[in-house]
Amino acid sequence: MAFPTAxxxxxxxxxxxxxxxxxxxxxxxxxxxxxxxxAPFNMTMDLSYDNITDAQADEFLTHYYQMQGTFQTxxxxxxxxxxxxxxxxxxxxxxxxxxxxxxxxxxxxQQTVRPGISSVSVRLVGVLS
Amino acid sequence: MAKFYTGRDGRLLIDGxxxxxxxxxxxxxxxxxxETTTLGESQRAYTPGVQxxxxxxxxxxxxxxxxxNDAATALKKVLRVSGVSSSDTVTMRLRLxxxxxxxDVQLTAYITSVTFGAxxxxxxxxxxxxxxxxxxxxxxx
Numbered sequence: 001m002a003f004p005t006a007x008x009x010x011x012x013x014x015x016x017x018x019x020x021x022x023x024x025x026x027x028x029x030x031x032x033x034x035x036x037x038x039a040p041f042n043m044t045m046d047l048s049y050d051n052i053t054d055a056q057a058d059e060f061l062t063h064y065y066q067m068q069g070t071f072q073t074x075x076x077x078x079x080x081x082x083x084x085x086x087x088x089x090x091x092x093x094x095x096x097x098x099x100x101x102x103x104x105x106x107x108x109x110q111q112t113v114r115p116g117i118s119s120v121s122v123r124l125v126g127v128l129s
Numbered sequence: 130m131a132k133f134y135t136g137r138d139g140r141l142l143i144d145g146x147x148x149x150x151x152x153x154x155x156x157x158x159x160x161x162x163x164e165t166t167t168l169g170e171s172q173r174a175y176t177p178g179v180q181x182x183x184x185x186x187x188x189x190x191x192x193x194x195x196x197x198n199d200a201a202t203a204l205k206k207v208l209r210v211s212g213v214s215s216s217d218t219v220t221m222r223l224r225l226x227x228x229x230x231x232x233d234v235q236l237t238a239y240i241t242s243v244t245f246g247a248x249x250x251x252x253x254x255x256x257x258x259x260x261x262x263x264x265x266x267x268x269x270x
Binding site: 007010051081086113114117 | 163164165166167168169170176178179
């Protein structure tokens with residue numbers, strides 16, 4: 001089962017991470033930075049899905065179990081509804097073209113709102129494969 | 130036959146007993162909605178949540194020849210020495226009459242507030258508010 005990419009989130013927060021940079025500081029205060037790679041990593045994406053059906057909420061829990069929690073990685077296409085509402089660059093929120101994939105940063109949080117209706121929040125982190 | 134309903138047609142029954150000297154009643158029903166608007170949508174969307182029913186009534190503080198005082202009975206649902214338990218519900222039936230036809234809404238409710246007083250030159254009355262618990266038990270409006 002793939003990540004539920006057909007569901008549009010209620011809200012989405014994204015942080016682009018950083019490039020692999022090592023910083024050295026000399027005794028006189030000068031700073032030297034060395035770039036060790038050409039792609040960013042540790043991107044974070046916080047997704048919330050409010051007032052969805054329990055069946056839809058279960059898709060996140062099922063996928064999390066299939067990914068063995070934070071262990072396995074997965075891809076989310078840039079065309080997925082996960083990125084709905086974003087009118088900026090197609091690859092700005094999803095660095096798959098740079099070899100980045102997603103994994104769960106922590107377990108999804110599910111909250112029952114009323115019988116049959118749940119809210120789910122998901123936190124993903126982008127890593128280089 | 131066409132008809133305008135007025136206060137003359139109103140009745141209030143509490144626990145199956147038609148109340149004497151009721152000057153008004155109101156019932157409000159509401160539905161909580163849960164927003165399901167998602168990114169990319171231009172209009173808000175909702176899914177139904179929980180319903181709620183509450184209302185109020187005014188009963189004149191009147192004692193008939195047999196000693197029956199409906200307003201006092203309603204007041205004692207709140208104004209009492211002992212506490213109120215979960216079993217202290219009342220069955221409220223709000224009715225509009227058209228000949229032999231009744232248009233009713235019935236619900237189980239707690240009387241949540243009572244206001245009662247006396248003023249010079251005015252008839253004493255008791256205003257009660259009630260909160261429905263659970264679903265409506267009859268709707269024939």
